[in-house]
Amino acid sequence: MAKRASLKERRATDQQGLNAIFQNPTEEITEPENKVSDNKENFIKATYYLELDQITVLETIQLKQRKETGSKPDKSSLVREAISLLAEKYSQQ
Numbered sequence: 001m002a003k004r005a006s007l008k009e010r011r012a013t014d015q016q017g018l019n020a021i022f023q024n025p026t027e028e029i030t031e032p033e034n035k036v037s038d039n040k041e042n043f044i045k046a047t048y049y050l051e052l053d054q055i056t057v058l059e060t061i062q063l064k065q066r067k068e069t070g071s072k073p074d075k076s077s078l079v080r081e082a083i084s085l086l087a088e089k090y091s092q093q
Helices: 007-022 038-042 052-069 075-091
Strands: none
Touching (some): 052 075
16 A cells, blocks of 8 residues: 655645646646655554553653654554564573
């Protein structure tokens, strides 16, 4: 499934269309690039049930990372990191 275009991208596309209609009809309109990150193609969507306190911990870590780095990691990347740590723990036994 393709990622939705951001509002900024949609407005740019709309503006291109308006410019083509009202300003210079000979100007060629280019299609916006599909900016789906390459690494997301390697992922499989999965649904898991978590307890409320686990979700709270996940959101707390997310907010803490945002304060420290200025960018908020998505929950999927945090869950992937947690699973990697868990896999390391069990592979050492």
